[in-house]
């Protein structure tokens with residue numbers, strides 16, 4: 367390794383340490399910090415994040431990058447040296463393209479809009495929020511202009527979260543999804559009686575749920591030597607380094623799905639981080655390829671594994687021993703059916719596997735239209751309600767359960783939503799390849815063996831960290847770029863069987 371690379375790695379390691387120290391403080395804030403700690407904590411966090419930003423965007427890093435680009439020009443694309451230089455350059459340029467004035471304005475607009483959004487949502491009155499949203503749309507546009515784009519402003523925002531992906535590409539994928547899923551949702555609604563999920567509401571002792579969930583995720587492969595589980599209002603996972611990757615969960619006595627599936631979801635994120643190579647630690651290569659790819663790991667474990675029949679064939683007997691009363695008279699297949707009930711609903715975060723992507727799709731469409739000026743903020747609630755009706759077949763009774771439900775638009779954050787759907791699609795695309803490579807995969811699940819799946823993900827996804835863009839990673843792992851086909855085939859197969867929908871219709 368050259369002296370220049372050594373020097374850059376020293377700086378990058380310090381930057382990583384500062385942001386990981388900030389992550390410890392954030393974890394504490396969400397789990398154990400008393401309410402009185404808020405003010406001091408926000409000072410500490412902003413100090414750490416400012417120091418990390420200043421260190422990373424320094425002239426020295428810029429100079430080292432230019433020199434190292436020459437030095438590594440002849441190396442293979444996927445070599446460690448070339449990758450560290452390429453990905454650091456991408457991050458460095460992104461941070462430099464936004465002026466300090468614009469960053470300050472964005473932060474101010476977000477903190478001003480948040481309480482306005484809360485009040486508007488409480489009162490179900492979109493008009494209160496409209497001026498703040500106008501401002502946020504304008505700032506999204508200015509960020510897109512500052513970052514630069516070839517065809518469409520949304521490309522710039524999308525590229526920031528999902529590197530290499532374009533609006534046109536995503537539109538084509540979403541159009542395919544819409545064509546396949548809207549009729550499936552209508553078919554499921556006609557066969558709604560086929561699945562009964564009342565067992566999930568029979569009352570499950572919270573402390574036992576939390577213990578059971580931790581036991582399940584450790585059996586899936588979440589390493590407790592390098593992790594732990596705590597309780598928080600909104601479940602999340604966070605990493606302070608390869609040796610300490612934590613999850614949180616929440617628990618409700620009256621609804622079973624929240625705790626177990628929340629824990630499995632977060633452990634999917636955490637196993638991704640636990641699987642990153644030690645060689646890329648304390649560099650910008652350490653982390654998920656994108657929010658969408660990160661979400662693919664959580665969704666894969668939560669839905670494709672945790673909501674599968676082989677999974678429940680294995681786990682149901684121990685679940686019944688943990689909860690003999692509420693599970694009286696229920697068998698593994700009945701429980702598998704219950705946790706997979708699908709029905710159109712108003713709130714995205716409560717949506718099931720089939721309907722979820724429609725919630726994301728309509729937000730993506732509305733964001734691109736707002737950004738490109740073909741939709742006015744004042745017309746947004748009407749556009750929202752029309753789309754919910756046409757994709758999900760339900761009426762929106764008020765803005766609180768409609769256009770005002772998500773926190774996202776109260777800050778300047780266009781381009782984030784598509785990651786949720788990309789995660790579902792990537793998960794299914796990877797799983798299709800895993801099944802081809804490991805033919806007895808599901809027989810293994812029935813025996814409680816998940817190590818083959820985890821080993822495949824480690825080798826093909828986890829260890830690379832951010833070395834490749836989402837599409838590069840998918841092409842290497844599955845032989846093709848992002849496609850909706852495997853996910854569509856999966857939900858048609860699974861929900862066709864669950865709801866007894868005739869193959870001719872699906």
Ligand code: ZN
Nearest residue numbers: 631635661664
């Ligand atoms: Zn997630």
